[in-house]
Amino acid sequence: MPKIPDCNHCLLSAHDPHIVCAVHPEGVEGDSCLDFREDPNTSVEELWLPQGASYYNGELILQPRQHWTQQQQLELLDWHPLFTGRCPQCGAEYERDYTSRVHWDCPNPECGWLDDTV
Structure with missing residues (x-):
């Protein structure tokens, strides 16, 4: 069942081991979902972001001083x-x-x- 990381924080997620969500019960193809809706009740892990740095493709990159x-x-x-x-x-x-x-x-x-x- 193709489940992407966004599914865990989606308002449409079924939180069920057999059904991914109400719109895409069998999951989505690819690495993104056009129907993704952020669930305001889920706690998204806050990424640590030091001053002078940014994330690029999920990797923390420190900017040169x-x-x-x-x-x-x-x-x-x-x-x-x-x-x-x-x-x-x-x-x-x-x-x-x-x-x-x-x-x-x-x-x-x-x-x-x-x-x-x-």
């Missing part, structure tokens, strides 16, 4: 190697392997510029 103003973030587009492909200090060009790069320290050993944005 933003220490840059919006203006600083926009200026970052003009000089950071992720966007320009060049060292902001000496202009040395980076290899085009952007998807695998985490740190953007200058490829020129004489320059010495280090990425401290991470």
Whole structure:
């Protein structure tokens, strides 16, 4: 019998091991129900949500701490190697392997510029 997690908190739920609900006695196909109505009398477990976090597909995701103003973030587009492909200090060009790069320290050993944005 296909029962989804929402069935436990639905106003139409039969709370019966043999019948899922009044509208869909044998359950629904898929992972959602168009007839779902939240039952105000059921206690829904409150999910813990710390400040600066959110849930994405049921998984708690902590947001990175933003220490840059919006203006600083926009200026970052003009000089950071992720966007320009060049060292902001000496202009040395980076290899085009952007998807695998985490740190953007200058490829020129004489320059010495280090990425401290991470």
